[in-house]
Amino acid sequence: MEIMGVINLDNEQDFLNELTYFRCGAAVPFGGRYRLIDFVISNMTNAGMNDIAVFTRKKYRSLMDHLGKGKAWDLDTKYGGLFILPPDWNDPTDVSKGDLQHFHNNLDYFYRGKAEYVLISGSQHICNIDYQEAYEHHLKTEADITVIYKKVDMLEPEHKQCQKLETSHEGRVLKVTNEEYNNNVYMNMYIVSKKLLLQLVEHGIAHGASHFFNDCIANELENLHVQAFEYKGVHSVINSVQSFYKNNLQLLDPEFYHELFFSEQTILTKVKNEPPARYLNGANVVNSLVGNGCIIEGTVENSILFRGVVVKKGAVVKNSIIMQRCEIQGNTNIENVILDKDVTLTEGKRLIGNEQMPFVIPKQKVI
Amino acid sequence: MLLAGGEGKRLELLTKNLAKPAVYFGGKYRIIDFPLSNCTNSGIDTVGVLTQYQPLVLNTYIGIGSAWSLDRKHGGVTVLPPFQAQDRGDWYKGTADAIYQNINFVEQYNPKYVLILSGDHIYKMNYAKMLKYHKQKEADVTISVLEVPWEEASRFGILNTTDDLRIHTFDEKPENPKSNLASMGIYIFNWELLKKYLIEDAENPHSSHDFGKNVLPSLLQDGKRLYAFQFQGYWKDVGTVESLWQANMDLLDDEPQFNLNETGWRMYSVNPNQPPQFISRNATVNRALINEGCLVDGNVDHSILFFGVQVGAGSTVKDSVIMPNVKIGKNVVIEKAIIGENTIIEDGAVIRAEEGQQREITLIGENSHIKADDAVGLEVTKGV
Numbered sequence: 162m163e164i165m166g167v168i169n170l171d172n173e174q175d176f177l178n179e180l181t182y183f184r185c186g187a188a189v190p191f192g193g194r195y196r197l198i199d200f201v202i203s204n205m206t207n208a209g210m211n212d213i214a215v216f217t218r219k220k221y222r223s224l225m226d227h228l229g230k231g232k233a234w235d236l237d238t239k240y241g242g243l244f245i246l247p248p249d250w251n252d253p254t255d256v257s258k259g260d261l262q263h264f265h266n267n268l269d270y271f272y273r274g275k276a277e278y279v280l281i282s283g284s285q286h287i288c289n290i291d292y293q294e295a296y297e298h299h300l301k302t303e304a305d306i307t308v309i310y311k312k313v314d315m316l317e318p319e320h321k322q323c324q325k326l327e328t329s330h331e332g333r334v335l336k337v338t339n340e341e342y343n344n345n346v347y348m349n350m351y352i353v354s355k356k357l358l359l360q361l362v363e364h365g366i367a368h369g370a371s372h373f374f375n376d377c378i379a380n381e382l383e384n385l386h387v388q389a390f391e392y393k394g395v396h397s398v399i400n401s402v403q404s405f406y407k408n409n410l411q412l413l414d415p416e417f418y419h420e421l422f423f424s425e426q427t428i429l430t431k432v433k434n435e436p437p438a439r440y441l442n443g444a445n446v447v448n449s450l451v452g453n454g455c456i457i458e459g460t461v462e463n464s465i466l467f468r469g470v471v472v473k474k475g476a477v478v479k480n481s482i483i484m485q486r487c488e489i490q491g492n493t494n495i496e497n498v499i500l501d502k503d504v505t506l507t508e509g510k511r512l513i514g515n516e517q518m519p520f521v522i523p524k525q526k527v528i
Numbered sequence: 529m530l531l532a533g534g535e536g537k538r539l540e541l542l543t544k545n546l547a548k549p550a551v552y553f554g555g556k557y558r559i560i561d562f563p564l565s566n567c568t569n570s571g572i573d574t575v576g577v578l579t580q581y582q583p584l585v586l587n588t589y590i591g592i593g594s595a596w597s598l599d600r601k602h603g604g605v606t607v608l609p610p611f612q613a614q615d616r617g618d619w620y621k622g623t624a625d626a627i628y629q630n631i632n633f634v635e636q637y638n639p640k641y642v643l644i645l646s647g648d649h650i651y652k653m654n655y656a657k658m659l660k661y662h663k664q665k666e667a668d669v670t671i672s673v674l675e676v677p678w679e680e681a682s683r684f685g686i687l688n689t690t691d692d693l694r695i696h697t698f699d700e701k702p703e704n705p706k707s708n709l710a711s712m713g714i715y716i717f718n719w720e721l722l723k724k725y726l727i728e729d730a731e732n733p734h735s736s737h738d739f740g741k742n743v744l745p746s747l748l749q750d751g752k753r754l755y756a757f758q759f760q761g762y763w764k765d766v767g768t769v770e771s772l773w774q775a776n777m778d779l780l781d782d783e784p785q786f787n788l789n790e791t792g793w794r795m796y797s798v799n800p801n802q803p804p805q806f807i808s809r810n811a812t813v814n815r816a817l818i819n820e821g822c823l824v825d826g827n828v829d830h831s832i833l834f835f836g837v838q839v840g841a842g843s844t845v846k847d848s849v850i851m852p853n854v855k856i857g858k859n860v861v862i863e864k865a866i867i868g869e870n871t872i873i874e875d876g877a878v879i880r881a882e883e884g885q886q887r888e889i890t891l892i893g894e895n896s897h898i899k900a901d902d903a904v905g906l907e908v909t910k911g912v
Contacts (some may be wrong), residue, residue: 192803192804193803193804194803194804194820415806415823418803422802428803429801430801433799436554436555436789436795437555437832438805438817438818439788439789439816439817440813440818440828442815444814444815445812446807447807447812448807448808448809449806449807450805450806451804451807451818452804453556454789465804
């Protein structure tokens with residue numbers, strides 16, 4: 162394969178409060194059965210990439226558990242496959258900083274890979290993108306680097322925190338800014354040849370840089386030919402509890418759901434051996450996504466139920482996100498709530514959050 | 529040794545291109561998942577699957593056995609089709625012959641005991657318990673039995689035992705049953721003894737090479753120690769369209785006898801990896817099992833939807849089993865039917881038994897295409 166992948170989680174903060182107390186953002190459950198990282202990995206493997214490295218720094222236990230040897234994405238191969246690369250600081254001569262440390266410490270990954278090009282991405286941009294198309298664009302324009310962006314129709318609060326691109330008519334990137342009112346949202350994904358990547362890393366470390374993209378690419382736009390590639394499909398950014406909540410519920414828009422999950426490329430995740438969801442007599446479920454293994458006897462509206470959730474008779478769940486194996490007992494009422502995994506809501510409880518500010522209950526709580 | 533070569537004629541269209549053990553069941557599974565999962569859960573890690581009829585789907589499905597954790601360095605799952613050897617070669621002529629032809633396979637592992645299973649029953653059973661019982665009784669053969677209602681006993685192979693469950697006679701479908709202990713077709717043999725009898729049986733030109741008809745009776749005749757192991761719990765032979773439909777419907781009870789959600793005895797299956805099911809704003813879903821990848825925009829009542837099924841707006845699916853990737857259009861009515869996989873049902877079609885139809889359950893074969901004006905009688909096969 163001509164491209165190898167790096168999923169760089171180094172610059173992603175623990176942006177989801179309770180949901181990221183014990184896991185990194187990339188491992189946060191999303192959309193009824195996925196984790197955020199599934200989208201970027203699936204997009205990569207769908208494009209035929211089979212050397213994929215994950216640069217992770219903190220709280221990666223649950224991420225490693227989820228990814229395993231990469232079997233769900235056919236990455237459990239004899240050569241190449243999935244490499245989870247936590248930081249390693251054993252080299253006393255190492256003067257690298259920031260995410261450049263990761264590049265520096267894992268030079269072997271790049272040297273050993275056969276690919277000539279590297280695609281580097283974060284995990285917060287949910288999309289179903291054809292990376293081959295971006296790669297062809299990269300070759301055609303003979304760019305040094307191709308960055309991927311989404312032109313959003315309407316700027317939402319979560320876009321505020323994203324970097325933006327200013328481009329020329331020919332699609333060349335002129336500036337990478339933090340401007341609030343610019344619709345060209347940079348998706349934290351770029352393609353670069355391995356040769357140039359290694360040169361830039363070396364140069365960056367020698368000059369005290371710490372953030373590879375910002376210091377070595379965005380600050381060098383005059384010296385480098387950086388092209389912009391526009392992604393035109395469905396897109397969400399998850400970088401706050403609000404955006405997490407809103408974009409999960411966004412999946413209930415049938416067109417959005419269809420485009421994200423039923424295009425030619427499918428999004429894959431670690432499989433579980435759950436039986437089909439079971440709807441009992443009297444169940445009342447509308448406008449919801451339901452994972453396998455759920456047993457529903459109560460009412461569920463505009464909600465997302467992950468795998469193995471139990472909703473007992475007399476329970477009412479509205480506008481909520483209920484993660485794996487939660488149990489909602491009878492005569493309860495929840496609205497605008499996010500329950501992390503294994504939460505039990507006992508008889509007669511009422512939890513009402515605000516649409517703008519959903520109520521988040523951390524893992525394994527009994528309420 | 530799992531006997532999975534059955535043609536399953538009585539499942540009609542459902543086994544046109546499939547061996548019976550590969551037929552879909554329970555919204556997600558194929559019938560063979562149940563004995564294979566029972567093996568895994570019982571700690572049996574060496575399994576031979578004997579295939580013969582339409583083996584393609586079954587072979588592909590079993591693969592290297594990873595779905596059931598049977599992808600092992602030593603043992604694991606091996607698919608055993610009939611083969612041509614230098615001096616002989618034949619189809620499997622009977623259950624005993626199938627094992628006889630694979631003596632070499634079994635010998636590789638030098639086992640003390642061999643468990644013989646069939647691949648067409650829905651049940652959960654701990655074979656380790658049965659083996660423990662077999663050892664306790666110092667038996668030569670242990671046969672798993674089920675107490676059936678007396679009035680149905682004449683449909684089964686009936687075992688007559690003494691009080692301590694030692695088998696003295698065996699009646700195949702007796703007119704006047706003396707016992708209601710029916711054989712479930714699950715046997716544990718001491719391998720050395722079985723090997724001897726299989727070789728003898730193979731040399732006998734008058735034998736039909738069947739366990740029930742030949743091998744077990746001659747063991748009994750020779751005074752060997754045959755014991756019955758009593759099984760309690762749900763067990764269903766899903767060999768007919770009616771029983772397949774009924775066993776599916778049994779899963780929909782509020783407290784089903786056969787519980788797929790039990791975490792202590794999981795049923796494993798090849799997972800399709802599809803997005804979570806979407807129940808739309810206009811949908812109603814009641815008493816149903818629905819798998820991932822389904823899009824429900826209509827009404828589903830007392831039915832089972834396998835993965836990737838779409839139910840259009842205004843459509844009603846009642847008392848039915850819809851196999852994978854069936855696309856149901858708008859304003860369709862489906863009642864008491866089994867719809868084979870990849871079938872397309874156009875807007876406005878009505879599928880239900882008409883008055884005077886021989887059978888209540890309407891069966892539609894895989895890859896069919898049903899138009900609104902098609903009169904759906906007893907069976908429909910169209911398309912590919």
